[in-house]
Amino acid sequence: MQEPLKIGYLIHTLGYSGAEKYLQLLLPELKKFNIQSHLFIVTSYNSKEKLNYYFQQLELNKISYTVYYRRSKFDFIKIAREISQYLRSHEIKVIHSHLFNADLIAVIIKRFFYKDLIIFSTKHGYQEKEIVSVMVDKKKIRKDLYYRISKILSRNIDYSASVSGPLSEFYQKTRLSKEKMKVIHNGSPEIKFSKAESSISGNPKILTVGRLVEIKGLTYLFKVIPTVIKSFNNVQFIFVGNGPMRHELEEIAAELKFSNHVKFVGFSDPSNYLATCDLMVIPSLFESFGLVYIEALSAKLPLIAFDTGGIKDIVDNGINGILVPLKNHEMLGRAIIDLLESPSTRKRIAEMGYKKYTEEFTVSKMALNTYDWYQSILGCQKPEITKPGSLLS
Numbered sequence: 001m002q003e004p005l006k007i008g009y010l011i012h013t014l015g016y017s018g019a020e021k022y023l024q025l026l027l028p029e030l031k032k033f034n035i036q037s038h039l040f041i042v043t044s045y046n047s048k049e050k051l052n053y054y055f056q057q058l059e060l061n062k063i064s065y066t067v068y069y070r071r072s073k074f075d076f077i078k079i080a081r082e083i084s085q086y087l088r089s090h091e092i093k094v095i096h097s098h099l100f101n102a103d104l105i106a107v108i109i110k111r112f113f114y115k116d117l118i119i120f121s122t123k124h125g126y127q128e129k130e131i132v133s134v135m136v137d138k139k140k141i142r143k144d145l146y147y148r149i150s151k152i153l154s155r156n157i158d159y160s161a162s163v164s165g166p167l168s169e170f171y172q173k174t175r176l177s178k179e180k181m182k183v184i185h186n187g188s189p190e191i192k193f194s195k196a197e198s199s200i201s202g203n204p205k206i207l208t209v210g211r212l213v214e215i216k217g218l219t220y221l222f223k224v225i226p227t228v229i230k231s232f233n234n235v236q237f238i239f240v241g242n243g244p245m246r247h248e249l250e251e252i253a254a255e256l257k258f259s260n261h262v263k264f265v266g267f268s269d270p271s272n273y274l275a276t277c278d279l280m281v282i283p284s285l286f287e288s289f290g291l292v293y294i295e296a297l298s299a300k301l302p303l304i305a306f307d308t309g310g311i312k313d314i315v316d317n318g319i320n321g322i323l324v325p326l327k328n329h330e331m332l333g334r335a336i337i338d339l340l341e342s343p344s345t346r347k348r349i350a351e352m353g354y355k356k357y358t359e360e361f362t363v364s365k366m367a368l369n370t371y372d373w374y375q376s377i378l379g380c381q382k383p384e385i386t387k388p389g390s391l392l393s
Helices: 018-033 052-060 073-089 100-113 128-135 145-156 165-173 218-231 246-255 291-298 309-313 329-340 343-360 363-378
Strands: 005-012 035-044 065-070 094-098 118-123 159-162 205-209 236-240 262-266 279-282 303-306 322-324
Touching (some): 005 018, 018 052, 018 094, 018 291, 035 100, 073 100, 100 145, 118 363, 159 165, 159 363, 165 309, 218 329, 279 291, 279 329, 291 303, 303 329, 322 329, 329 343
Parallel strands (some): 094 118, 118 159, 205 279, 236 262, 279 303
């Protein structure tokens, strides 16, 4: 039997979100491809409690990991040295970083402690306001310190991939990448449950999942709620997630007198609501990928979203979901009402969405695509790794 390919995975995190869940799902699946992984987690002492659930999930999935706590970013050099020592002692010559600070630490390791290290990086996003500014408002990116450091990192990272085509386009458009990146979509476990009978005739339920922040486009959804109520006077909108806009949204609901149609449940597992809801509506202004989209497809829940960002890689309009022109709240309201009024359309879209999920967005598909990426560069399961051509300038 061939020796395993050893890869270190590196993430800097302050909470449990998309990139963290990505690694939690990916690393156990990569074992099937004879990849031996070790996860390096860099975080702050203040985030320890928030990450306890993540640590439990890693242990449950038998993922080998080490946590490094920092007090400030000045600790990055010390942490980089410690990680490099682990890599050398375990003969790990490849590291795969996730998110900006992890890229920074990986580059520090390579430049100062382990020059033959090969760095892979997956781009899960960028600063949210800047992505919206460039991709939605068509403005030029601010060339601030974050941008300039990102550009330096891109020249020091050997191979990069993004989680969606639109995110790859953003990196190329802003010259943070010289060429179009390889795209490897996220995957999601299939969400299985016994679907409750539709409640639409008496009490339709619409689910929205995500942080209550501006980029999620919730003000556009709130503009159409009164219109939907006119057609379905017992409709209920369920919001899973929390954030700084919650108070503002509650005030809008109270002012327009539809508070009894809106339910904020805070941070919760969306699967607790999938069985009893009839639609999922995600009016985000931009998502780098949008894991919640494929969770809806997996759960056979018809999906409505704005036609922007990573959703373009997931939904074919009118076939496995409904895409509405960005920021057009009138068409958003019409799409919601039309879908609630058409059981046959909901069923067709749900079935086609599930088909798209099984073909393109499972965890096994994500792992296979990741493995193929490694293989295309490293050549075999037990690569004789040599230093690639320098990307420094």
